[in-house]
Amino acid sequence: MKTNLPTLPSPTYPHTIENGLGEKLTFLRLQPEPDGDRLLVENTVTPNQGPPMHTHWLQDECLTVVQGLMAYQLLGQPAQYAGPGETVLFRRGTPHRFWNAGDDLLRCQGWIKPAHTIVFFLSAVFDAQVKSGQHRPEQFDAAYLMTRYAREYDMTDIPSFVKRVVIPATYRVGRLLGKYRKFAGAPAPVRE
Template sequence: MAINYPHTIQNCLGEKLTFLSVEKHPNGDKVLVENQVTPQSGPPMHTHFMQDEELTVVSGTLAYQVLGQQPSYAYAGESVLFKRGIPHRFWNAGTDNLICTGWIQPANSIVYYLSAIYAAQNKSGKAQPEAFDAAYLLTRYAHEYDMAEIPPFVKKVIIPITYWLGLLLGKYKHFADAPVPLK
């Protein structure tokens, strides 16, 4: 899938993410981003197993939390680094829009994955992405990404059943250009 930069995605929850460009690096491509998040919005607890992510607050108040720890806060000019494999979340803890710049490295499939997640949220009209799309993405990219707040029973039973039902019903044609998952 060819992506032209800048590439902007927006979900129905008040999150707007612009992938500004991709820089070539010996340790893997680095995608540069700008986030705009409305008050009290932000992604749920998640993990990217193969990428580091850094956000620098341009304006607003960034609340962030690593799984099992208390929330922390960052303000204009401060940066937060989320290391690969560490479950984390962030949100806008202020009353004005939060604007951050940052990067994700290596880029791998993050642009495709987040674009598809936002589209699935917009399809459902809520935080929980449309069920078949979510099952496809969480199954195909299970070695790259995880959603920590999904109960184990749902991950081990409901999502695989939904995924296979989606295959049988032909629900995944719009994912024909999905990048090959990393192992």
């Protein structure tokens, strides 16, 4: 089906996103490498904030603390901590979360590899959080993203019933209501 809707522009770097809840992420640049582009990033997180437990199925994520105290956790394990100069690597397929465990701003530098759709995905998630004003993204946008990119990303804290029944139903209703026109030109999901 051909549409006259504009396609989403590719980001120029640096590209900064904020979720309105204390997280700011700057995609600095893509570094081409033979086995997939490395996306260099920098983030800041206010105290007690950070992303929920999630999984990148196809990407490794590495963060080095520049300032502050980062707490991080792998699914089923106790929280661990990293301070300035310490590096944490989250391997692809490993459910993880991190947050600012200190009283001051947490600032990290790092990378995500291979980049794939991460810039679009996280930009859309942050926009949906801004729209809802909560950590939980606006429901129709979340349903679109979790359906289209299910092979790339997972939100571990979402109950399986919601993933199997509620999200697909919300996605179908969103399609019927024309909620996803704004995503025309979204990058195709990665098929590995």
